[in-house]
Each structure stands twice: as C-alpha cells, then as structure tokens.
Amino acid sequence: MPAAKRISKEAIIDAAEAVLRTGGFEAINARSVAKALGCSTQPIYLSFRNMEELKSALTQRAIEQHTQRVQESLRAHEGCDSRYSSYGMGFVQFAAQEKQLFRWLYLEGEQLGPYQNDVLTSEVISVITEEFGYEEDVARRFHQDMVYFTYGLAILANTDHLHLTEAELREAFRRELRA
Numbered sequence: 001m002p003a004a005k006r007i008s009k010e011a012i013i014d015a016a017e018a019v020l021r022t023g024g025f026e027a028i029n030a031r032s033v034a035k036a037l038g039c040s041t042q043p044i045y046l047s048f049r050n051m052e053e054l055k056s057a058l059t060q061r062a063i064e065q066h067t068q069r070v071q072e073s074l075r076a077h078e079g080c081d082s083r084y085s086s087y088g089m090g091f092v093q094f095a096a097q098e099k100q101l102f103r104w105l106y107l108e109g110e111q112l113g114p115y116q117n118d119v120l121t122s123e124v125i126s127v128i129t130e131e132f133g134y135e136e137d138v139a140r141r142f143h144q145d146m147v148y149f150t151y152g153l154a155i156l157a158n159t160d161h162l163h164l165t166e167a168e169l170r171e172a173f174r175r176e177l178r179a
Contacts, residue, residue, distance in 0.1 A: 007043040085173035095154035
C-alpha cells in the first residue's frame with residue numbers, strides 16, 4: 001500500500017519558496033526543502049516526479065507574485081499617471097522588495113529564458129496601444145526600449161545600488177517616457 005500523503009503540494013511549494021527567500025537559487029534542493037518542512041524527502045517525491053517539477057511549480061508561484069505586484073502598481077496609480085510607467089514602477093519595486101524571487105525569475109534561475117519573456121508582455125503591449133495609440137509592432141519596439149531602462153533600474157534596486165524614493169523613481173520613468 002502506498003504511503004499516505006500528509007504534506008500537501010502547496011506546503012512543499014511554500015517550503016521551497018522559504019528556502020529560496022533565505023538561501024537563494026543555489027539552496028533549492030530536496031534536502032533543504034525537506035528540512036524546511038521538518039520531514040524526509042519522501043513527501044516531496046510523492047507530490048513531484050523530480051526537483052525540476054518542484055522548481056517549475058516554484059517558478060509559477062514567483063510569476064504569480066510578480067504579476068500580482070505589478071498589477072497592484074497599475075491599479076494604485078490608475079488615473080494619476082501613465083499606466084505604462086506604473087508597470088515599470090511595479091517591476092522595479094518587485095525587484096527591490098522580493099530580491100530572491102526576482103533573481104529566480106530573471107537573473108540566476110533562467111526560469112523564463114531570455115528577458116524578452118517578461119511575464120506581462122501581452123498586457124503591457126495592450127496598455128501601450130491603448131494609452132499612446134501605437135500599432136502593435138511599434139508598441140513592441142517601444143516596450144523593448146523601455147525594457148532596457150526598466151531592467152537596469154530593477155537590477156540596480158535588486159542589488160541595493162539604487163536609492164531613489166518612489167517619487168524620484170516615478171520621475172525617472174516620466175523622463176524616459178518623454179524621451
């Protein structure tokens with residue numbers, strides 16, 4: 001008779017996220033996750049075929065958190081600023097506040113592939129076409145140029161080399177949009 005599952009998939013993903021937050025990308029392995037759960041590695045392998053499957057679930061969790069953070073930024077600044085610059089603000093703030101999750105998604109983990117695979121690209125292109133009236137191909141090129149700027153700020157924020165207030169960061173995005 002197979003062993004009963006007492007630890008849920010969600011609990012395992014929670015533990016993997018906790019390991020990632022405290023130890024970074026390199027710390028994610030079956031033993032470290034099991035230790036965070038206070039059990040053997042058996043429950044992990046009862047719920048996931050292998051560590052790659054668990055890492056994939058962790059990536060989905062990080063994407064959801066990143067998406068939620070950026071969407072909150074879009075909602076928080078609705079009507080008072082460019083929705084597009086609010087996207088950039090949310091991206092940079094996520095990088096600053098969720099250092100390990102940002103690194104997992106965009107720097108060290110290579111979970112999404114090249115940076116062109118931004119988790120909100122479709123939504124962002126829609127915002128640009130609506131807000132500025134650009135055709136989709138022009139919006140994509142415009143966004144690509146802004147990605148370079150946004151990623152630069154996000155990496156600086158993530159590595160504690162960017163010390164701007166929210167107002168200063170917002171003004172930096174306004175200047176870049178005008179340029």
